[in-house]
Amino acid sequence: MYYANFDWYNYLFxxxxxxxxxxxxxxxxxQKINYLLSGNYGTQDGIYRQNTDKLRTANLMAKVSADAYKWLTxxxxxxxxxxxxxxPGxxxxxxIPSLTFxxxxxxxxxxxxxxxxxxxxxxxxxxxDGIHILIGDGxxxxxxxxxxxxxxxxxxxKIMKGLTFTANYNFKHSTTDYMERSTQAKYSQYPGVEEVAQASWFSNKLIQEYEKSFYHSVDAYLNYDNTFNSHHVYAVAGFNYEQNHYKHHYATKLNIQSDELNDFNLGEKGKDVxxxxGQSKWALLGYFGRIGYDYAGKYLAEFNIRWDASSRFPKDHRAGVFPSFAVGYRMSEEAFFDPIRKVxxxxxxxxxxxxxxxxxxxxxxxxxxxxNMQGLGGYLMNGEPVTYAAVSAPPSGKLTWETVIHxxxxxxxxxxxxxxxxxxxLFxxxxxxxxxxxxMLPGVYGATPPKENAANLRTKGFELAVSWYDQFNLGNKPFSYNLSFGLSDSKSVITKFDNPMKEFAKSSYYEGMTIGEIWGYKIDGLFQTDEEAAAYSKAVDNSYVCKNIFVTAVGxxxxxxxxxxxxxxxxxxxRIDDGEKTADNRGDMVIIGNKEPRYLYNANIGLSWNGIDISAFFQGxxxxxxxxxxxxxxFWGGFARPYSSFVPANFLDNVWSEENPNAYLPKIRxxxxxxxxxxxHKNDRYLQNIAYCRLKNLTVxxxxPSEWTSKIKIDRLRVYFSGDNLFTWTKLKSDYIDPEQITVNSDARTxxxxxVFSFGLDITF
Structure with missing residues (x-):
């Protein structure tokens, strides 16, 4: 059926x-035993209006701590x-990607x-693409x-004063059970005539996928901590062992005999299966030690050392030794600080x-x-499909630990x-x-290069945290408030890698490269007349970066x-091009930005007075x-695909025309x-700075008053409102894309x- 202006967005979402x-x-x-039992149960409806998606979660936790003897906990x-x-679907x-088409x-x-x-x-x-049928039929x-x-x-x-021995064991078992069922769909182009949709996602198919993992860890250590007059000494020595076993099963079957029941037994036996x-196992073994000393809380020193071995490396390169050392000085504990200590x-x-x-x-x-077992498609031997074993690319024989020196x-x-x-x-x-x-190796090598310990990286950065807390009486009631702010930044540069020509076509690294750098072209505005465009086209060849204009365009x-x-x-x-595709000669391409986040910050505000509490948390x-x-x-609307399902409402206001010569977006193509x-082609005009500040949470x-609640045997009763992601301020030039959304996926189709608006009740008995 054809309609004048059907609202697909609100039909689907x-x-x-x-x-x-x-x-x-x-x-x-x-005094001898303490326990905690807590549980959580939550449900959430999703965004689909037809047969909406649903999430259900449940948590249960139990903790017990007992002093069985004076010497044993x-x-x-x-x-x-x-x-x-x-x-659904x-x-x-x-x-979601298909619904946009x-x-x-x-x-x-x-x-x-x-x-x-x-x-x-x-x-x-x-x-x-017919996904609305799959969502709608259920x-x-x-x-x-x-x-x-x-x-x-x-x-x-507790062996003796200051000396304890601790032994821990942890076990984690995780499973993921995934089922996907697709059924055939029917549609109609003409009254009374139904047809079967033929696209692959309409096939009558059942998929079952199952993953499980078992994780064990054991650690045991001696801990000594004692103070002699003003001398404080502590030491730790022990070992830890970790092991993980992962297993995966995946199966599909076609032609399931029921649209409602989902089981492999309902498919044709021996056909279309x-x-x-796959499974894997890894293990880690480590020994560690620590010794520390401080005098009167003023002079502090600590030395650590670890010996670690990983099953991921060959036997002769499996272990590494990693020491560290730290010192500190609390000048404020000196006597000469006494006159200014209050400030x-x-x-x-x-x-x-x-x-x-x-x-x-x-x-x-x-x-x-x-x-790796491979199938030789289309070939049969004795009536059976031909399979063969393919050898993977040769690995490096000297893999070992990365060493991070801080x-x-x-x-x-x-x-x-x-x-x-x-x-x-500062770090x-x-x-x-x-x-x-x-x-990169010569083509005659015949395989992809193996992973190696092949590069060095240097990261420089800083972290800053400031907080203020105070309390005073307001209306004869204590008023307390707190403010805090955090800021951090870092930048990483490759300092060693064997790519002397700095070739982009052969490697993703080169010496001097900043991690996350984005190369692109510069755009100096939009042509305002055909004559201006024609004159520039004669002077500069644009065919490499504008193939849609010079090659595919017609008439x-x-x-x-x-x-x-x-x-x-x-x-x-x-000529506009990327030269020799090296960092020293990329033609007309330059570094126009960086995809790594910089200047991460957060702020927290808290107020409390007369039973009222307010907190706000910002991040950006x-x-x-x-x-x-x-x-x-x-973002692109018709510049991406002319058949885009959802185009921003103000899209044409941002598109160039003779009546709108200062528009952000160019002429429609x-x-x-x-x-x-x-x-x-990436360029500086449409590169987006997705910097943002978000009110992540507001709680009121x-x-x-306890004199009210105590009458009904309640120690504490609190009502609250909480809002998440309430406001976002961003430099991203779109009202329809979340800055974190485009971080997850550059096409934002996620x-x-x-x-989230929450109303809650906390009751303590």
Whole structure:
């Protein structure tokens, strides 16, 4: 059915997401034993208006601590987390990207007789690629269930004064059970005639995926802590062991005999079956020691050392030794500080240097060459498909730990009886022997380069925290308030890598490279007349960066015109291109931004008076860049794809025309943001600074006077309102994209961020 202006957005999506969250805790004990039992149960509806997605979570935790004897303390903790997420349509996040395609306002999702609209005579591709049918019929869906069980046991032996022995054991068992079911869908182009949709996501298929992991850790250590007059000495020595075993199963089957029942037994036996698996195991063993000393709280020193071995490395390179050392001086404890102590309460300077190892590689066996079973599609031998074993690329034989060496200079200051506190740190972190793909090898090598300890990285940064707390009487009632602010920043540069020509085509690293750097072209505004555009086109060849204008465009749309972007010929070659694709010669490309977040900050405000409490938490990023992906239709609109389902309401106000010559966006050209077209090339005009400040949480509460609640046997009763993500201020030039959303995915076609309004009741008996 064809319609004048159907509202697909509000047909598909719901603006509200009702949420319930319940918490209950019970605690108690005596001098010998203490216990805590807490539970949480929550439900949340999702964004889909038809057969909405639902999330259910449950937590249960129990903790017990008992002094069995004067010399023995035993602690036990158990936690169970369980969640279930049910969503209509195709799983693994495919719904939202597809819903942004082809849902044009002149089409409705269904016909007058109730049949679905999909392929139709006036539009080659069906609205939302037919995903609206899968969401609406209720039989195509995915269900993901996660369960985590964690247990920990701790035993503390008090051997003598100041000397204890602690043994801990932790166990975690996690499972993920995922089911995805798709069913055939029918639609109608003509009254009384139903057809079966043929796209792959309409196949009658059942997918089952199951993952489980078992994690064990054991650590035991001696701890000594004692003070002799003004001398405080402490020491720790022990070991820890960790082991993780992961297993994965994946299976699919076609032609399930029921649309409502989901079981492999309902499929045809022996036909159209896919089965995959996989498992891995890793282990860590470490020995550690620490010794520390301070005199009268003024002079402080500490030395640490670790020996760690990882199963991820070959036997001869499995272990590493990582020492560290720290000293501190509290000048404020000196006698000469006494006259100013009430104003200048604390002055402490800290200096530390040390190393830690990193073995975080996704592959548990990176040093072993593997055999992978492959199928030779289309070939049969004795009536059976042909399979063969393919050898993986040769690995490096000398993989070992990355070594992270950290140097830190810190300062802690307190003023006015420590109501005002400041903590500042400057640090340099050197990552030696980074585990990255090594240098590119000649083509005759015949395989991809293996991961090696092939690069060094230096990070410089700072961290700053300031807080203020005070209390005074207001209306004969105590009024307390607190303010805090935190700011941090860092920048990382590659200091060693074997890529002497700094070739981008062969490697992602080169010496001197800043991690996260974005290269792009410069745009010096938009052409205002066809004559101006034609003259520039004669002087400078734009065909490399504007293939949509010079190659694919036809007729009156061919060639640079008024409203098109003016790319700057930086190297004066008479051609806009990326030169030799090296850092020293990228033609007209320059570094235009950086995708890593800079100047991360947070602020917290808290007030309390006469039972009323108010808190506000802000967080933000001072600078971070992203270039919108070619499918970011909330930003590009028709420049991404002319058949974008949802175009910003003010889109045309930002598009160049003779009546709107100062517009931000250029002249409309379909697909201009895709691939090697004019807006598909990163450039400084449309690079986005996604810096933002967000009111992450605002909570207002009121605690009823105890003289009221005690009459009904309640110790404390508090009502509150809490809001999350209430306001966001950003430099991102879009009213329809969240700055954190585009950080997750540059096309912003992800599950949207939400504002959350909560009303709650806290009761203590």
């Amino acid at each position: 719901d603006q509200s997401r009702p949420t319930w969250d319940h918490n209950l805790s019970i605690s108690g004990g005596n 035993v602690k036990f903790m158990a936690r169970l987390y369980d969640s279930k997420y049910t969503a 195709v799983g693994h996040g495919y719904n 082809h849902a044009m306002p002149y089409l409705m999702p269904y016909n007058p007789d109730g049949t679905w609209v999909y392929q139709n005579p006036i539009q080659a591709s069906g609205p939302s 039989t195509t869906k995915s269900i993901e269930e996660n369960r985590y069980m964690t247990y920990s046991w701790s035993t503390i032996f 896919t089965v995959q698996g 200048f309460s604390n002055f402490k300077i800290r200096l530390s240097t040390g190393s830690l190892g990193n073995q975080a590689i996704s592959d548990c066996y990176p040093y072993i060459q593997k055999l 140097h830190n200079l810190g300062l802690d200051l307190g003023f006015f009886d420590n109501r005002l506190n400041l903590s500042a740190d 340099i972190r050197d990552t030696k022997d980074m585990l990255v793909p090594g240098k 009156d749309y061919k060639g640079l015109q008024a409203g098109d972007p003016r790319f700057v010929d930086i190297d004066g070659s008479g 990023v001072g600078r971070q860049h992203r270039y919108p992906d070619g499918n970011n239709m909330m 379909g697909y201009a943001a895709q691939g090697d077209r004019s807006l598909g 509460g009121y605690t009823l 599950y949207p961020f939400s504002k």
